[in-house]
Every structure is written in C-alpha cells, then in structure tokens.
Amino acid sequence: MDLAIDVIDENKKTIVKLSGEIDAYTAPQLKEKLLQLTKIEEHKTIVDLENVGYMDSTGLGIFISALKSTKENNSSIRLVNLQDRVLRVFQITGLDEIFTIHTAIRGGNE
C-alpha cells in the first residue's frame, strides 16, 4: 500500500515512474514531486502508471493540480501506460477528455 516514485531526468523532460497505489496516504508525496516538475518553464513531465494498480479521486485531484500548474508555467504533463482500472476512474469522471493519456503499454516511440 505504498507508492514508489522513480524519477528519470532527461534533457527538458522527466519520466516519473510510479509503482503501487495512489490514495490519500500516498498522494501528498506524489503531489509534491509533480508540482516541482510542472513548475519548471517548458518542462515535459511524463507519468508512467504501468505499475499502478489502484487510484482513487485523491489521485485525480493531484493530476488536476499538476495540469493547472502546467498551464501557468507553460510546461506539459502526459500520463502513459494506464491500467484499465485506473483509466476507468478518469473515464467515469470525464477527466480523460482533458488529460493527454496514452494507454498502450508497448508500442510507438513515444
């Protein structure tokens, strides 16, 4: 019931690999990390959710605040490799429409 956050920095781009569960307990550390990155002007943040098996509305709240921060700082955030269950939470709430989401686990060069 923990969340591991691995950060891979590349030039002007950061891949945040998450493993575990995103809930009220694990959310604060994730929020802190993401906002740190989205505050950097023109920085690209890619969040890899392949190993996240559980997420609830606390996670949605965090991604929303990160997205807002990207608008203020001219940066971007993209969510990739979502498991069906996690994607479903975005779909039920209609938020899949405002995020850039890629669900394919493997494929493409993105």
Added chain:
Amino acid sequence: MENFDFIEMKVPAKAEYVGIVRLSISGIASRIGFTYEDIEDLKVAVSEAITNAVDHAYHEDDDGEVSVGYGVYEDRLEIMVADHGGSFDLNEVKGGIGPYQGSESVEDLREGGFGLFLIEALMDRVEINNNDGVVVLMTKYLHETEVGLDDDQISTTQ
C-alpha cells in the same frame, strides 16, 4: 428478518488506514463471490468514503475514528462508513459533485468533489445521513439481475 453476517471495524481517522480498510473489503467481497471488476469498484467506493471521513476529521482537528460496517447478505453487500465528527454541510458537498463537463476550462477545474460522485457511479445504491456525524450507506448487489425493477439494465452476468 433476513439473515446476514455483520463485520465491523474501527480505524483511526488517518490516511494510512485507508489502504487497510481496502484490504478488508477486498477479502470480504471475494469471500462473497464478487467478480474482479466489482471488487475493484468496491475498493474505490469504500476508500472514497473513508477518505472523506479522514479529511473531515483532519479539518476539524479531530483525532477521531472511522467505523466501517459490512452487512453480508445472500444477494448483496451493504457497507456503512461513519465518522463521528461534528456537523457537515451535505448540500454543500452534494452541490460540488459531478463529472467533468466539457465546457469547464482547466483553470476552473476543481481538485476535489469527485469522491462522492465516484461512490454513486460505482455502487448500486447510496444513502448519506448527516444527523450525528456523517454516515454513508452503500450497497452493491452480487448479480446485476437481482437489482430492483426500477433498474433499467437487464444483464445476464453470473
């Protein structure tokens, strides 16, 4: 009187216990025979209810407890989540829920308020009581075919 088993647990109103309750619901729901998808829905719904109670206790500066009760029936699972905190403006909370509407700009998006909406979307029946603290009572049926007549979906899910 319908027979049922009742399971109750009390946890401190702290975020680190949300996952513990999630493990319990997962075990109970799988014992009853819910499908994998239904168990995942139950985990989210219960976590949302507990998270609300934990947030509430936090704002009230209250080291309270959250009670969770599971009524295990032949055809359904009833879950009650109660926080014994002070008052709570239900209308305010209900007014702030709902899915994202395409017309809202990202800047205006709210960061909370999706919890109750998710509970209502994932459970078959939800009641919220606000007399002495907040009590969320939610029900999920084992087979969709056994949902009441007013339900417009007919499913043959086994």
